[in-house]
Amino acid sequence: MADSAIFDHAPVGLVYTENRQMLRLNARFAAIFGYEVAELEGASLALLYPSPDDFTQTGAHWTRELGQHGDYADERIMRRKDGALFWCRVRGQALDPAAPLARAVWSFADLSRERPVAALSRRERQVGVLLVEGLTAKEIARRLEISPRTVHVHKNRLMTRFGVRNSLELVRCLTSMPL
Known part of the structure; x- marks a missing residue:
């Protein structure tokens, strides 16, 4: 009981x-x-x-x-x-x-109170989550079964969307501002 x-x-x-x-x-x-x-x-x-x-x-x-x-x-x-x-x-x-x-x-x-969902594609979310986990573009590419170049394309889109200049700012943004 x-x-x-x-x-x-x-x-x-x-x-x-x-x-x-x-x-x-x-x-x-x-x-x-x-x-x-x-x-x-x-x-x-x-x-x-x-x-x-x-x-x-x-x-x-x-x-x-x-x-x-x-x-x-x-x-x-x-x-x-x-x-x-x-x-x-x-x-x-x-x-x-x-x-x-x-x-x-x-x-x-x-986690919806702490992390509302931003409008990202499924692949952008996947790449963002793996970037936050600290994976390199090559590691992300292997995990998602895509090319490293495709990872960079998604990463650059995320950087543009969040208005950041580098990977560190992007990770900071992704961890404090939900995907």
Whole structure:
């Protein structure tokens, strides 16, 4: 009984998934996304992503990270029931690192008050997040499977959009001003 109360009343959204299907979640998790608990139970996490491509790419990345480390954390843009996009802090733990997405527990924290979403393309967001993580253009290119030149094009667009002169200013802007 106490375990259930802790799960149900946690100050962050919690969800237990099997193969990226939501099997158990708390009311806070449902509220973050604008749903009732019953609407999400049994549904795919794909429902909460900005696009099917984001869902697929995130799954591949989670599989690598959870398989190597057993846990995972990032900040990403997610989608509410009404279609609104928002920043969310995501942390996950695989129950079996050998089968990372088979069974996992995730926490989601809504960051929309601190980080409103700016109008950037999906690729600009991806490049911006990886720049903030400290990756070089070559590392970003490998991660996103694009050319280093394409990374520089997106980085230059971001610099123009935010009115900054160099990478340090861009990273400062991206970390204090949401993507």
